Amino acid sequence: MLYDVAIVGGGIAGLSCAAILAHEGEKVVVFERRDRVGGRAESWEYKKGYTVDYGIHALRYGKKGEAIKTLKKIDRKIKLLSPKGVYFYEDDKVYGTLRGGLKLFKISSIRPLISLIGLKEKNIEQLLDVSVSKWLGEKNDEVKKIFKMLSSLLIITPDIEKASMGELARTIINMKKAREGAAYPQGGWKTIIDIFKEEILNNGGEIKLNEEVKGVKAGKDIKIVGKSEVKSKSSVICVRHQKIFDIVDENSFSKEYAEYCKNIEPTSGISIDIGVDTVISEINGLVVSREIPMMGWVTSNIDESVAPDGEQLITFYFPMSYDDLKKNGENMKKIARETIFKIFPEIKEHIKWERILKLEVVDGSALTVEQHYKKRPPITSPIENLYFASDTCGVPGGGGDIAFRSARETAEMILNEQKVQRSDI
Numbered sequence: 001m002l003y004d005v006a007i008v009g010g011g012i013a014g015l016s017c018a019a020i021l022a023h024e025g026e027k028v029v030v031f032e033r034r035d036r037v038g039g040r041a042e043s044w045e046y047k048k049g050y051t052v053d054y055g056i057h058a059l060r061y062g063k064k065g066e067a068i069k070t071l072k073k074i075d076r077k078i079k080l081l082s083p084k085g086v087y088f089y090e091d092d093k094v095y096g097t098l099r100g101g102l103k104l105f106k107i108s109s110i111r112p113l114i115s116l117i118g119l120k121e122k123n124i125e126q127l128l129d130v131s132v133s134k135w136l137g138e139k140n141d142e143v144k145k146i147f148k149m150l151s152s153l154l155i156i157t158p159d160i161e162k163a164s165m166g167e168l169a170r171t172i173i174n175m176k177k178a179r180e181g182a183a184y185p186q187g188g189w190k191t192i193i194d195i196f197k198e199e200i201l202n203n204g205g206e207i208k209l210n211e212e213v214k215g216v217k218a219g220k221d222i223k224i225v226g227k228s229e230v231k232s233k234s235s236v237i238c239v240r241h242q243k244i245f246d247i248v249d250e251n252s253f254s255k256e257y258a259e260y261c262k263n264i265e266p267t268s269g270i271s272i273d274i275g276v277d278t279v280i281s282e283i284n285g286l287v288v289s290r291e292i293p294m295m296g297w298v299t300s301n302i303d304e305s306v307a308p309d310g311e312q313l314i315t316f317y318f319p320m321s322y323d324d325l326k327k328n329g330e331n332m333k334k335i336a337r338e339t340i341f342k343i344f345p346e347i348k349e350h351i352k353w354e355r356i357l358k359l360e361v362v363d364g365s366a367l368t369v370e371q372h373y374k375k376r377p378p379i380t381s382p383i384e385n386l387y388f389a390s391d392t393c394g395v396p397g398g399g400g401d402i403a404f405r406s407a408r409e410t411a412e413m414i415l416n417e418q419k420v421q422r423s424d425i
Helices: 012-023 066-072 097-104 107-116 121-126 132-136 141-154 165-178 190-202 241-246 255-262 322-343 400-424
Strands: 002-008 028-031 043-047 050-053 086-090 093-095 182-185 206-208 215-217 222-225 229-237 267-276 286-288 295-298 312-321 351-359 386-388
Touching: 002 012, 002 222, 012 028, 012 190, 012 400, 043 190, 043 351, 050 312, 066 190, 066 400, 086 322, 107 141, 107 165, 121 165, 132 141, 132 165, 141 165, 141 286, 190 206, 229 400, 241 255, 267 322, 312 322, 322 351, 386 400
Parallel strands: 002 028, 002 229, 028 206, 086 286, 229 386
Antiparallel strands: 043 050, 086 093, 215 222, 222 229, 267 312, 267 351, 286 295, 295 312
């Protein structure tokens, strides 16, 4: 069978790209090697009454974010729930809300942060190749702790010796413009995934589960080789670039390109979900710390639908570099769990279940000076009518934002080329 577009990978990038194309009348098929879609953004009922995401998942910039822009392309909306402020954990104590936590910071220590707010686009671009540490120079340890916290929280890259100052600055400025740091989709990310699935299937598209693609071959039409074999006018590979040569011929790309892709460093870390049988905390915002890279919240205080009545769901993520996770992951599991117990002293007596994950890949690409958006691979490829969309593509953003934006831009490029081809007939 000949499709207009075949998509390899049923994660957020693959689903959103397919949904846009199907919405515009293209005949699409999505291949997913597992028995469910969603990828690293999957969301499901983990325990009865508990809807659990794959780690803590927020939508950057809320209503101004890439997820909402993508949903608008298919004329769909979701309800967003905003965390009420930021809480700071320090010296075994939680300081409530951003305003309450500000007393922890000296004015002199936050001046470098304030200086970023007025940066112009050209100034941000000049900082892409500058590490956060280099930009800070000889600033004191308190300032470095603040920026390590910001780098961990906003671009999920805790190593400030490698983190791109330009990527961090862009995120801070975009948050100011949006007037919102992050929001949570009501019902969890399952809501977003279900919308994309529905859009694909309702517009004649197909989703093939348990279908691992073994190869993508170029020709007059692109051939997708797996358990099923299909042909398509165009194809989009929606897996992170570290894995693309499991599917496409490496010889179609330059050696430099191939080596870069294989060596892209992901973000990693420890994720902990805990279900408790009673209400143990009224915290309804994001919990962060200068002492240890982390972010977490009582998810059910933001969205009560994700836990049974009278119970609570707590989710925390402790970002680490890939190498550090390999060396110290098991020890970090213990530290992370102990930290949560210090934040919520009553939790031990009320744990109903817990899930601790050592995640080698959280975002496909850490936002380092070697992996900012101008250095990452483009959405196009040397193979005609073959494209990429994933969170390792070279478009501005971080994590899920990169996936949404690359998917949207890829879909728009394919649609424009289809229009040109049809007008030439």
